[in-house]
Amino acid sequence: MSTLVNPLDERSRDQQSAAPRLDGLEGKTIALLDISKPRGREFLDRLEQLLKERYAVASVVRETKPTYTKPAPAALLQRLAYVDGVIEALAD
Amino acid sequence: MLASGDSAPDFSLPRLDGTDWRLEDAAAGGPLLVTFIETDCPTCRLTVPYLKRLSEALGADGHRVVAVSQDGRRETRALVEAYDVAFPVLLDGELHVSRSYDPPAVPALFLVGEGGRIELSEVGFHKEDLNSVAETMLSSLGLPVQTVAELNDGAPLMKPGCGSRHLEAALTDGGSAESPEPIDLLPERSARASRIELAEHEDPFEYCMKAGFSPFLPVVPPTAQRVEALLAATPHAPDRVIGLVPPCYGPATVEKIAANAVMAGCKPEYMEVVIPVVRAACDERFNLHGVQATTNSATPLIMVSGPAAERLGFASGAGVFGNVARANSTVGRALQLMMANLGGARPGEIDMASLGNPGRFSYCVAENHEQSPWQPLHEELGFAPEDSTVTLFAATGLMEVSEHTARTGAGVLRTIAATLAMVWSWRSCGRVEAVVVVCPEHAATLSADGFRKSDVREFLFEHTGVPLRAYDHQGTEGTQLRELYEEIRIDGEPHYRKFKDPSQIRIIVAGGTAGKFSAVLGSWLAGPKGSQSVTYPIKW
Numbered sequence: 001m002s003t004l005v006n007p008l009d010e011r012s013r014d015q016q017s018a019a020p021r022l023d024g025l026e027g028k029t030i031a032l033l034d035i036s037k038p039r040g041r042e043f044l045d046r047l048e049q050l051l052k053e054r055y056a057v058a059s060v061v062r063e064t065k066p067t068y069t070k071p072a073p074a075a076l077l078q079r080l081a082y083v084d085g086v087i088e089a090l091a092d
Numbered sequence: 093m094l095a096s097g098d099s100a101p102d103f104s105l106p107r108l109d110g111t112d113w114r115l116e117d118a119a120a121g122g123p124l125l126v127t128f129i130e131t132d133c134p135t136c137r138l139t140v141p142y143l144k145r146l147s148e149a150l151g152a153d154g155h156r157v158v159a160v161s162q163d164g165r166r167e168t169r170a171l172v173e174a175y176d177v178a179f180p181v182l183l184d185g186e187l188h189v190s191r192s193y194d195p196p197a198v199p200a201l202f203l204v205g206e207g208g209r210i211e212l213s214e215v216g217f218h219k220e221d222l223n224s225v226a227e228t229m230l231s232s233l234g235l236p237v238q239t240v241a242e243l244n245d246g247a248p249l250m251k252p253g254c255g256s257r258h259l260e261a262a263l264t265d266g267g268s269a270e271s272p273e274p275i276d277l278l279p280e281r282s283a284r285a286s287r288i289e290l291a292e293h294e295d296p297f298e299y300c301m302k303a304g305f306s307p308f309l310p311v312v313p314p315t316a317q318r319v320e321a322l323l324a325a326t327p328h329a330p331d332r333v334i335g336l337v338p339p340c341y342g343p344a345t346v347e348k349i350a351a352n353a354v355m356a357g358c359k360p361e362y363m364e365v366v367i368p369v370v371r372a373a374c375d376e377r378f379n380l381h382g383v384q385a386t387t388n389s390a391t392p393l394i395m396v397s398g399p400a401a402e403r404l405g406f407a408s409g410a411g412v413f414g415n416v417a418r419a420n421s422t423v424g425r426a427l428q429l430m431m432a433n434l435g436g437a438r439p440g441e442i443d444m445a446s447l448g449n450p451g452r453f454s455y456c457v458a459e460n461h462e463q464s465p466w467q468p469l470h471e472e473l474g475f476a477p478e479d480s481t482v483t484l485f486a487a488t489g490l491m492e493v494s495e496h497t498a499r500t501g502a503g504v505l506r507t508i509a510a511t512l513a514m515v516w517s518w519r520s521c522g523r524v525e526a527v528v529v530v531c532p533e534h535a536a537t538l539s540a541d542g543f544r545k546s547d548v549r550e551f552l553f554e555h556t557g558v559p560l561r562a563y564d565h566q567g568t569e570g571t572q573l574r575e576l577y578e579e580i581r582i583d584g585e586p587h588y589r590k591f592k593d594p595s596q597i598r599i600i601v602a603g604g605t606a607g608k609f610s611a612v613l614g615s616w617l618a619g620p621k622g623s624q625s626v627t628y629p630i631k632w
Contacts, residue, residue, distance in 0.1 A: 002296055004288040005319040007305050007351035008433050009342030038572050067621035069382035 025055035028084040032060060033076075035068040037090055044089050093195045095213050100126075100204045103189045105160065105182040108168055113158070113182050119204050122153060123211070123229045128160045128190060128200040128256065131167040132274040135217045135253035139199045140175045141280060142222050145240045147179040149226065153233055160184050162198065162257035175280065190258040197253045203228065217251040219243060244628045246335045246371040247278050281331045282343035285351060287316060300355070306429060307438050309453065311355035322350035325360035326367065327632050334367055335374025338381035340436030344370045349426075352433055356426035361404060362419060365482060366426050368628040369394055372484045373427060377624040383486045383616055384437035389449040390616035390623070392431075393487035393527065394424055394456040395600060397469040398480025400630045406458035410604030413457060413490055413611075424454030449489050457602055463532035464601035465539035472545065473627050480630040485527055485598065486616040486623040491515075495534065496608045501541030504534045505548065508610055509555040512597070513590050515614035519562055519570030521577045521588050525596040525618040525625070528552065529611040531603040545599055553594040554580070557587030598625065 022028060030051055034040045048060045061083055065072050068090075080086050094100070104114045118124050127143060129136035140159070147157035157179040161168040165183060172181055184190050193202060197215040203225050205211040211228065214221050219241035226240045243249065290299055296313035305311055312318070323330055323346065330347035337344050346367070353366050373380050373392060383390055396406050407417035415421055437443040449455075461468050470481040491514065495507040508528060516524040530538070530548070538548060557580055563571050577588035591597060596618065603609065616623050 002290050002313065003316040004290060004296065004299070005314045005316055005347065005351040005354075006286045006288055007314050007348060007355060007429070008303075009337075009340065009348075009436060010283065010286060011342065069386070069617050069622045070379060071381065 022085050025051065025057050025085075027056065027058045029059050029061060029082075030057050031080050031083040031086045032062050033072070033080065033086055033088045034062065034064040035088065035090060036065050037068055040064075040089065047087070047089065093200070093213060093215070094193050094202065094210055096210050098210045098213075100202060100208050100210050101192050102208075103192065105184055105189060108161075108165065108172060108181045108183065113180055115204070116208070118155065118158065118180075119208060122156060123206075123232050124204040125157050125225060125229065126160060126193075126202045126204060127158070128162060128184075128193065128195055128198050128202075129171075130198050130254055130257055131161060131163040131171045133198055133254040134275045134277045135251045136199045137171070137175075137274060137279075138247060138251060138277040139217050139222075140171070140177065141278075142219075142241050143179065144175065144177055146222070146226050146229070149230060149238055149240060150233065150235065153235075154178065155180055156229065158182060160189060162187060162190055171274075187258040190256055194258070195256045196259065198256050199253050200256065201225065205232075216253045217248075219247070219249050244371065246374055248376050251277070278336070279333050279343065281329075282333050282345050284331055285345070285347050305355060305433065307432050309425075311429070312357050314351040314354045318354045319347065319350045322353055322358065322360045322363050323347060326350075326363045328367075334370045337370070337374055337430055337435035338379075339384055339442055340434075342434035342436060344374065344430060344434050348434060349430065352429045353422070353426040356429055357418065357422040358426055359418070359422075362423055362426075364632065365396065365400065365404060365406075365419075365423055365630055367632065368482050368630050369423065369427050369484070370430065372482055372626045372628040373431070375626045375628075377620075378484055378486070378626045379623045380431070380435065383623050384431060384435060384443050386616060387444050387446045388488070388616050389445050389447045390486040390488050390614075391449050391451050391455055392427060392484045393451060393613065394427065395469060395483040395485065395527075396456070396458040396480070396630075397461075397483065397600075398475070398630065399478065400480030401458035401461075406456075408458035408460035408602050409463070410606075412460070412602045412604075420456045420458070421454045424451075424456030427456075428452055428454065449487075451487065451489070455487065457529075457600075459600045460532060460602045463535065463605060465535055466545040466599075466601065469598075469600055470627070475627075475629065481627050482630060483625060483627040485525075485613075485625045487527060487613040488615070489613070490529075491612045491614075493610045493612060494608065495610070499537070501538040501543045501548075502551070504537055504608075504610075505543075505551045506555060508612065509552050511612045512552060512556045513558055515590070515612065517569045519558055519565075519568060520573070521558060521570065521590050522592045523617060523622075525591070525598065525615040527598045527600065527613040527615075529603065529613065530599060530601050531608060531610045532601065532605050533608045534610050535601045548599055549594045549597050552597050553589075553591055555582055556590040556597075557582050558590060560586045560588065563588075 051057045102116045147154040159181045200215045203212040222241040230237045328346040406419040493511045
């Protein structure tokens with residue numbers, strides 16, 4: 001009989017469920033999180049316009065990650081905690 | 093916040109054991125370092141082991157390092173026990189002293205010198221400040237000066253802290269919910285690995301694959317006996333944490349490292365290299381989180397330089413990027429296994445590479461010092477000739493450059509420059525770096541023509557570009573950023589410069605003595621907004 005040393009990360013993982021989905025966009029505050037890929041702004045400007053025109057969102061908050069290669073800083077995530085929904089927005 | 097030059101207000105606070113402590117008494121006859129901390133602030137927890145080291149260096153004057161906890165007795169005791177702190181820790185439960193010193197953030201360091209004057213006041217974690225505080229305190233007490241914060245110990249050079257509790261209390265009306273488990277950015281110890289007893293009929297090799305110990309090639313089963321042999325070759329305790337492996341930040345204890353190194357096939361003596369490789373991979377400048385999660389194919393290339401390479405049997409000559417030596421193949425593979433098993437990035441889950449890269453089996457080379465006419469990589473990076481180092485570079489695949497016809501150094505470099513221009517994407521400039529692997533025959537041609545390593549780098553920088561005519565094809569990658577590019581002339585033709593700076597081109601000599609094949613390896617996104625190449629000394 002042989003004894004093995006567990007080579008894996010053995011910390012227990014919390015199961016997190018996804019946040020509840022919005023029932024609609026009308027009257028909601030929606031954040032667009034630009035992850036800083038080239039020309040993201042142009043794409044998101046148009047998306048913001050469509051959210052307002054077609055979906056009657058109350059307001060659109062724009063935030064930008066310093067770089068797409070790293071997780072968003074904690075302070076940015078805290079600012080996003082107050083909106084109804086976030087669209088994390090890629091572009092290329 | 094009180095600043096240097098201010099007089100440090102006297103105060104009394106209870107120590108954790110309930111006895112009284114007074115600043116005026118503690119500051120008599122020598123310098124005193126007072127550090128305000130919160131027990132759940134990751135930056136404060138990062139700072140505590142350095143304060144401990146300073147206190148130990150001060151010997152009989154170790155009590156001249158003092159922490160003021162802004163939290164309750166229970167949380168403070170847990171921190172003191174977790175870090176085995178022996179210097180005085182005071183409780184500022186009512187935050188009176190915090191209000192009077194008024195730091196905006198913690199950790200907040202106040203060095204109190206002669207006459208009760210504040211000589212330094214600083215918030216956050218800064219290795220440079222910790223070392224200068226240590227120098228001031230040690231030298232003023234006539235003790236030998238020593239470095240308390242090594243630059244290459246796996247911790248960042250600096251880290252901002254958290255808002256001071258006295259400001260937080262004002263904002264939140266003092267009410268606080270049950271605090272979550274504190275986060276340690278660089279814990280000293282972590283749990284021992286569990287043991288798995290295999291049933292008599294179980295094939296250990298198949299068990300390892302079934303249990304997910306390797307996402308790819310079968311591994312050597314990490315039996316307790318094999319792991320013990322690797323642990324016996326290191327001076328560290330098995331539960332000592334070398335780093336937290338991104339992106340899931342699993343603790344790489346010496347024991348977990350040994351188990352993965354066994355699986356990769358490492359000999360016990362390779363641990364001397366595997367440990368600094370883990371430190372480098374966990375260095376936040378390297379940004380392993382991004383390297384592992386990107387759809388790009390880059391993966392860490394390990395470059396070993398210095399006398400340890402030969403001593404441990406790392407190949408640097410013929411076939412260096414292939415399967416030529418146990419040291420190269422197994423050390424590179426050990427890192428890949430740890431990236432999956434401790435870092436948590438498995439192909440198709442967090443590791444989202446579209447194509448991946450053959451280097452993901454193992455990507456580890458040594459520099460061919462014997463055939464190099466130039467200064468070795470580690471010396472170029474400021475290490476002593478007798479030192480050895482590992483350098484990690486987030487590399488994509490290898491592009492070979494055949495140049496058997498050129499008789500001059502410049503001719504060889506023009507051919508290499510043409511390949512360098514292709515790195516990342518042809519029309520994309522300034523975003524990435526590259527490693528140029530110069531083969532011994534090309535190195536000899538260059539050296540005979542008087543090229544030093546710095547001349548090679550400069551020549552490649554000046555001659556690597558993308559012709560402006562390539563930008564007639566609008567709407568292709570790289571064209572959208574052309575206003576950021578620098579226009580230069582190469583052989584009279586207008587080009588955009590490929591690299592921003594000569595330092596983005598790294599040069600090593602490797603490969604066999606026959607065959608005029610050099611190589612170019614591109615990077616993932618480079619610099620502080622991507623992955624920065626990091627170098628760690630090979631030492632325990």
